Amino acid sequence: MKKWYAVHAKPRQDARAEENLRNQGFEVFRPLARLRRRVRNGMVEAVESLFPRYLFVQLDVDRDHWGVIRSTKGVAGFVQFTNAPTPVGEQVVSGIRAMMSGADWIDLSSSNLADGTPVRVTEGPFAGYEGQFFSREGEDRVIVLLTVMQRAQRVVLPEHHIEAA
Structure with missing residues (x-):
């Protein structure tokens, strides 16, 4: 049975890890966020990973050869607490996708503050x-x-x- 697993990417190589895992045929989910960053002379909007250095891969650890993921360029390894990768609940991934509501990213760039907050x-x-x-x-x-x-x-x-x- 396929489950989602968190993969830890090397520094600033989230996109590279995602691309290489997709090229190997894995289903990959890297949630993105649009946010405002402060720069020297103002603010700019940028699209970045919602969880920098982390992405999700769906696989069946009993059937899929998951060892190749660890040697994929851009990947540091699995998030694990035992000798095997630890699954992430389906509700976590579906919850993040629901927040994206069909867009390519979660919009964190605009403040959602209402009067009196x-x-x-x-x-x-x-x-x-x-x-x-x-x-x-x-x-x-x-x-x-x-x-x-x-x-x-x-x-x-x-x-x-x-x-x-």
Whole structure:
């Protein structure tokens, strides 16, 4: 019976491992995420592995010759806790695919914060403060209500300085 197994890839070789495993006839699933990365002068959108250095391979360990996977270029080895690869639950893989909802990636680039959502400031002069998401201001900034000196103040922050509390 075929099951999913997690494979550990070599550093920055996720795509290479995926391609080489597919070329050998294995069914491979490497979930991708579209996200925003901070660069020197702003933010850019990028598509990267949702789990860097990890991908999923479906095989039957009793029938398929899984030893070749370990010697595949780009692959470091299986995720295992015994002498054999440890299966990943089908619900894990199907759950990730459901989050992708037919797209090629999970979109993590846009914040899903609604008005009034509790947030925590993670960077900058207000790091550690908690408040409420108020609204967006432009593409990269948000307005957050923070209690400063016993008063709710609207503070404009870069979006990457906050996270949901």
